[in-house]
Amino acid sequence: MSTDARLSGLGSRWGAVPAGALPPPRAKVLAAKGALAEAVGGRVSFSDFDRLSYARDLWPLALLWIRQGKVPPPPDAIVWPGTEDEVARVVRVARDKRLALIPYGAGSGVCGGAWAIHGGVTLDLKRFDSIGPVDEARRCVDVGAGVMGETLERKLNFSGWTLGHFPSSIYCSSVGGWIAARSAGQLSSRYGKIEDMVLSLRAVLGTGEQLITPERPFSGPDLAPLLIGSEGTLCAFTGARLRVFPLPEGRVFHGFEFASVEEGLEAIRLVFREGLRPAVVRLYDPFDTAFVGKGGKARHAPVTPPSLRSAMERSFLPMMLRQVTKQTLGRPKVMNQLQRVFRKSRLILMFEGEAKRAEADDRAATMLCRKLGGDDLGEAPGRAWLARRYDVSYRMSRLIDAGTFADTMEIAAPWERVHEVYERVHAAASPYAFVLCHFSHAYADGCSLYFSFVGSGGDEQEIEQRYHQLWRAALAAAVSAGGNVSHHHGVGLLKAQALQDALGDGRHALAALKALFDPDGVMNPGKLGLSS
Amino acid sequence: MSDALLRHAPAYTTCAYCPKMCRFACPVAEAAPSESLSTWGKMVAGHLVQTQQRPLDEDAARALHACTGCMRCSTFCKHENQVGPALFAARGATVEAGLQPRGAATTLATFTQSQNPFGRELATLVAARRALGPVKFQLFPGCSALVKAPALVDDVLEVARRFGAPMGVARVSSRCCGYPLYAAGAHDAFREHAAAMADAMSHVPELTVLDPGCALTFLKVYPAFGVKLQTRVHTLVEVLADHLPHAPATPPLDEVVGYHDACHLGRGLGQYDQPRALLHRAVRQVTEGASVRREGGCAGGGGLLPRTMPDVAVEVARRQAAEVTPSPDVAVVTACPTSRRMFERAGKKSYDLVTLLRRWTEGT
Amino acid sequence: MSSLADALGPVARDTADGGVLLAPGDERALANALHVLADQGARLNRDATLSRERLTEVGPVEPRSMTLEVGAGVVLQRLDDRLRTFGLTVGPLSPSAMQLTLGDFLEGPFAGLRAIPGGRLEPLCTRLVAVLADGRRLETSEAPRSAAGPDLSALVLGGHGRLGVVTRARVRCFPLPEADVRATYSLPSPAAFVTAFTRAVAEGAWPWRVHVDPRSGRVVAEVRLAGSAGAVERDRDLFGRCVDEAGGRPSGDAEREGPVAVSHESTWPAVQASLEAGRALQLFRLSLGTVVARGDVDGLRLDEPTAWSSLGGRLLALDPRGVLGGAP
Numbered sequence A: 001m002s003t004d005a006r007l008s009g010l011g012s013r014w015g016a017v018p019a020g021a022l023p024p025p026r027a028k029v030l031a032a033k034g035a036l037a038e039a040v041g042g043r044v045s046f047s048d049f050d051r052l053s054y055a056r057d058l059w060p061l062a063l064l065w066i067r068q069g070k071v072p073p074p075p076d077a078i079v080w081p082g083t084e085d086e087v088a089r090v091v092r093v094a095r096d097k098r099l100a101l102i103p104y105g106a107g108s109g110v111c112g113g114a115w116a117i118h119g120g121v122t123l124d125l126k127r128f129d130s131i132g133p134v135d136e137a138r139r140c141v142d143v144g145a146g147v148m149g150e151t152l153e154r155k156l157n158f159s160g161w162t163l164g165h166f167p168s169s170i171y172c173s174s175v176g177g178w179i180a181a182r183s184a185g186q187l188s189s190r191y192g193k194i195e196d197m198v199l200s201l202r203a204v205l206g207t208g209e210q211l212i213t214p215e216r217p218f219s220g221p222d223l224a225p226l227l228i229g230s231e232g233t234l235c236a237f238t239g240a241r242l243r244v245f246p247l248p249e250g251r252v253f254h255g256f257e258f259a260s261v262e263e264g265l266e267a268i269r270l271v272f273r274e275g276l277r278p279a280v281v282r283l284y285d286p287f288d289t290a291f292v293g294k295g296g297k298a299r300h301a302p303v304t305p306p307s308l309r310s311a312m313e314r315s316f317l318p319m320m321l322r323q324v325t326k327q328t329l330g331r332p333k334v335m336n337q338l339q340r341v342f343r344k345s346r347l348i349l350m351f352e353g354e355a356k357r358a359e360a361d362d363r364a365a366t367m368l369c370r371k372l373g374g375d376d377l378g379e380a381p382g383r384a385w386l387a388r389r390y391d392v393s394y395r396m397s398r399l400i401d402a403g404t405f406a407d408t409m410e411i412a413a414p415w416e417r418v419h420e421v422y423e424r425v426h427a428a429a430s431p432y433a434f435v436l437c438h439f440s441h442a443y444a445d446g447c448s449l450y451f452s453f454v455g456s457g458g459d460e461q462e463i464e465q466r467y468h469q470l471w472r473a474a475l476a477a478a479v480s481a482g483g484n485v486s487h488h489h490g491v492g493l494l495k496a497q498a499l500q501d502a503l504g505d506g507r508h509a510l511a512a513l514k515a516l517f518d519p520d521g522v523m524n525p526g527k528l529g530l531s532s
Numbered sequence B: 001m002s003d004a005l006l007r008h009a010p011a012y013t014t015c016a017y018c019p020k021m022c023r024f025a026c027p028v029a030e031a032a033p034s035e036s037l038s039t040w041g042k043m044v045a046g047h048l049v050q051t052q053q054r055p056l057d058e059d060a061a062r063a064l065h066a067c068t069g070c071m072r073c074s075t076f077c078k079h080e081n082q083v084g085p086a087l088f089a090a091r092g093a094t095v096e097a098g099l100q101p102r103g104a105a106t107t108l109a110t111f112t113q114s115q116n117p118f119g120r121e122l123a124t125l126v127a128a129r130r131a132l133g134p135v136k137f138q139l140f141p142g143c144s145a146l147v148k149a150p151a152l153v154d155d156v157l158e159v160a161r162r163f164g165a166p167m168g169v170a171r172v173s174s175r176c177c178g179y180p181l182y183a184a185g186a187h188d189a190f191r192e193h194a195a196a197m198a199d200a201m202s203h204v205p206e207l208t209v210l211d212p213g214c215a216l217t218f219l220k221v222y223p224a225f226g227v228k229l230q231t232r233v234h235t236l237v238e239v240l241a242d243h244l245p246h247a248p249a250t251p252p253l254d255e256v257v258g259y260h261d262a263c264h265l266g267r268g269l270g271q272y273d274q275p276r277a278l279l280h281r282a283v284r285q286v287t288e289g290a291s292v293r294r295e296g297g298c299a300g301g302g303g304l305l306p307r308t309m310p311d312v313a314v315e316v317a318r319r320q321a322a323e324v325t326p327s328p329d330v331a332v333v334t335a336c337p338t339s340r341r342m343f344e345r346a347g348k349k350s351y352d353l354v355t356l357l358r359r360w361t362e363g364t
Numbered sequence C: 001m002s003s004l005a006d007a008l009g010p011v012a013r014d015t016a017d018g019g020v021l022l023a024p025g026d027e028r029a030l031a032n033a034l035h036v037l038a039d040q041g042a043r044l045n046r047d048a049t050l051s052r053e054r055l056t057e058v059g060p061v062e063p064r065s066m067t068l069e070v071g072a073g074v075v076l077q078r079l080d081d082r083l084r085t086f087g088l089t090v091g092p093l094s095p096s097a098m099q100l101t102l103g104d105f106l107e108g109p110f111a112g113l114r115a116i117p118g119g120r121l122e123p124l125c126t127r128l129v130a131v132l133a134d135g136r137r138l139e140t141s142e143a144p145r146s147a148a149g150p151d152l153s154a155l156v157l158g159g160h161g162r163l164g165v166v167t168r169a170r171v172r173c174f175p176l177p178e179a180d181v182r183a184t185y186s187l188p189s190p191a192a193f194v195t196a197f198t199r200a201v202a203e204g205a206w207p208w209r210v211h212v213d214p215r216s217g218r219v220v221a222e223v224r225l226a227g228s229a230g231a232v233e234r235d236r237d238l239f240g241r242c243v244d245e246a247g248g249r250p251s252g253d254a255e256r257e258g259p260v261a262v263s264h265e266s267t268w269p270a271v272q273a274s275l276e277a278g279r280a281l282q283l284f285r286l287s288l289g290t291v292v293a294r295g296d297v298d299g300l301r302l303d304e305p306t307a308w309s310s311l312g313g314r315l316l317a318l319d320p321r322g323v324l325g326g327a328p
């Protein structure tokens, strides 16, 4: 069956439930209450309010439901283990009673990975919150899986180190979640994705076994890459030894404007071919360049009481937006065609590290960009980006409040295919949503594409329908043009079928791993397309 | 639905749709790591109540009370959501529904009986420290200091004298500012109390307030409830920092201390430099945490958390103490009696800034 | 003909030493052979030896991503020779790695890893095609990175062919260097050498090889830098600064031959210990965590398979028929 056909059931398969009338916890989970409580020293909850809090992650589909007073199906219970033994005990209870276990980091996943589609027990790992001292000689740190990203980064910075991992969700995601979903930060081109930072993992398998993966060098296959990205379907991560870097001594920013996206992409390709590793590389497509990507002034700190601007944004803007969206985002194709009048494409580069090296690398990149006709915009766009680099994540509230849907799709492709993937996804998504794209996370052999979609419709039903149509069309176009299914958001439920299709025969290998590490299928059933 | 809930409706909704962008910042959610107690979880509770999607239940009520009002989340909220006030407003609904957590309910009962949260007669405590002669500054210590740390009030009076800013405890200090009513969600009672207090204060042109919680209540919460004060209110650290040039030229104590920015003093009133100016004169070395000033952590004492979730409150304090001090034997210093008490409850050596200033000026 | 070779058909032949050599030409032939072996109760790597002599096809070069599809039987040195005509190279692998077939490099102790600028290790290939123990085909994505589930190529890389047998892969190349220079430094101690060189690698230097020799209280390190003229210049400058900060200085010492010895994957502390014991080393694949070191040094032997870590052994359950031979 094609991705397209399989995804068509997406909306209805996991029915939303009214926030005000949750189904009661399943009898078999209630029956395990005593055993669960014993496993985690009493830290278990069956309360409706807690079940509501854990019913969703940040898959935007849930936001459409929230707007209608509904939520995804909630877990029956939540447990908060604090030791590996406790996790192992919970796994044993789950195996014994055949309960689904859903590992939960901070719930910032955007693909439904933490949804409890079969009910069961959500396993919140945030009590694994230790941050060890930095081992300066070996440049690493031992961290609990439940540590929040920003907390870790601040702690490291305080002693002169950095992890170098800055996902836009750094304020709201956990180390375990990063590892589980193969996260990438904004500076990945220099520091790597999370899998590059992991030296060793601590995990409890679906068998209940506790393990620590060996650090290089060791003989035989490496278990870590088989667990990283498993999104809770094979194990629960409890901690990791992560590589750290000294805080950069210098930073150099440079912006360029190219006549077209193609030229901008070529510049990135040549920069990486030259062996340069900018910490930041972001190329905005023409519309993003024309409006969104323009480097304005960094916003000031929040003020108390709320400023006039904030008050405007609260009441006036949503009302305006609601009016405008009907006219514009309700007819995205027209909007998308209009954007074709824009051609220019803006690139932001940032080099950091040893100051002289960063400057030398910047000079080399500048020469390449100029040779390709890039207009030198100096350092302002880069600095402005840095100052506002997480701001975009706050926009979700406004967009949802304005009656739209909004989502992002991040995929990667080898250089031969990047532009075609861009064009094909753009065209496929155009009838359903307004489309923006930027290119970041570059490599010598390819690059990731990050699409933003905003759409609307006549009513909630139409909006949800369009949302699903959009994803079907965009994913199918991406894969058929030579892109992959995900570069860093993971798979969850949203891309489960697309992954299974993309794996081809390899899906049996994934299933075999599942059977090996989670023989009773209790770990996060249904995610990655793996059934219970 | 109450006007208060309606007023905060946009804030609740914004949070309900937000990708929890302040998730890491909430000290309560760090100490009691449940999504339900995260800023987002608590504001969603407000959203559900305000939109009447769910009847309030005990767990949602508990969540609405699981906030110290520290406003650290707001520092990281680009929407400038005023989470503390929004959650405190929603506590009104818990009072109406009779679902207040026990600690909040008992506080309210005590307050109703004795007009302060300790059930103590404050007038005698005040009388003992009234100035005998004329003084430059009228001091409002706050009932917390009067009841729980009377020696601290003596420290204030002594330090003020040595700084050339003699103080006496104001008679009006025998009344509580009313913060416990506000934090417990008894908003009508709070408004009434505030109006009466403003009236009682009307003959005091200027008041120096020791407890930043009281100062915040006078300066920010009263106006939000439509109560105007005739009195000019200053914090103690403001006054002392102003008089620092008149302080004795004693060398700093040969000590290392960690500094905790009390939330109501810092984020609440924007006073970051004054306590530091005082502290840096008084000791050789001051350490701070990875997050400071507007972004600094919380000691768990606000919002009645020590009464509604005592263990969580102490855990908040324990974490913050560890954050601001490089090792367990280094003491925490703060300019807030409530924060200091929390550190003490967390088993951490701690001083109030004024106590340290006294030791410094006395060279002990 | 032995009965096993007979059963395997044209993909197999007897060898002079009485063994059976299995030389499939594609994935289907390999899968069939695995089924036959299983039916016969035989095992690859025990009752039959795999030859990838027929898996030597080399596809066209994709100049933009600098990748090409290569049969797993192609010897890396030959591939490199061929790539030169396209202005590309497989890059700085160690001499012993260059003598391996692509399949042996990916499956063997090298685990298919190479170092890229910035000191990270990544597989030499993007997409790989393999036949797993159950005879099914595994084909991974050719996109540079993916977050779509576990990285299944880990069933092949470093797996000694015991979980899956690679048949071909999309190899990532580098531009053929336009400059190739050597710079020599003298450092006050092995610790200073490790400090300077790990720093330079972390900051983006990309040495192709380092010869390091502890002599009369100092350490002399000769580094080979190759790449574009600009890249080599930048790397040389960076090395100069890192060496300087570690208390070293440039040195005029002439180039020397490295020790002819076994290669190990070693940690930096192991390298330092070896230098402190007065042993000269030749270093390749310099990364943030480990290096490939030729000489007398502690580490994982790279010239032959050694016993797996117990966790890796856990994966052998993925071959319930044991057709790929079980634990090495």
Ligand SMILES: Cc1cc2nc3c(=O)[nH]c(=O)nc-3n(C[C@H](O)[C@H](O)[C@H](O)COP(=O)(O)OP(=O)(O)OC[C@H]3O[C@@H](n4cnc5c(N)ncnc54)[C@H](O)[C@@H]3O)c2cc1C
Pocket (backbone or CB within 6 Å): A057, A058, A102, A103, A104, A105, A106, A107, A108, A109, A110, A112, A113, A114, A125, A145, A146, A166, A167, A168, A169, A172, A173, A174, A175, A176, A177, A178, A179, A180, A181, A182, A183, A184, A185, A186, A231, A232, A233, A235, A236, A237, A238, A393, A488, A489, A490, A492, A524, A527, B019
């Ligand atoms: C505004 C916003 C911006 C984002 N930007 C980025 C970005 O720049 N880069 C990026 O990579 N991602 C980004 N994301 C996606 C998301 O933050 C990542 O997927 C992140 O890795 C999820 O971490 P989490 O702790 O929130 O995990 P969760 O959402 O709790 O879980 C994600 C998945 O991992 C599993 N899981 C979580 N913890 C564990 C554990 N300890 N053990 C086993 N399984 C576990 C869950 O079961 C689930 O399947 C963004 C999300 C948002 C909302």
Ligand code: SF4
Pocket (backbone or CB within 6 Å): A397, B014, B015, B016, B018, B019, B020, B021, B022, B023, B039, B040, B043, B073, B074, B076, B077, B078, B079, B080, B081, B083
């Ligand atoms: S306070 Fe602001 S950042 Fe925090 S959840 Fe609410 S809207 Fe988001």
Ligand code: SF4
Pocket (backbone or CB within 6 Å): B025, B026, B027, B028, B029, B038, B039, B042, B066, B067, B068, B069, B070, B071, B072, B073, B074, B083, B084, B298
């Ligand atoms: S005000 Fe403080 S305690 Fe309350 S939700 Fe915000 S961060 Fe948490």
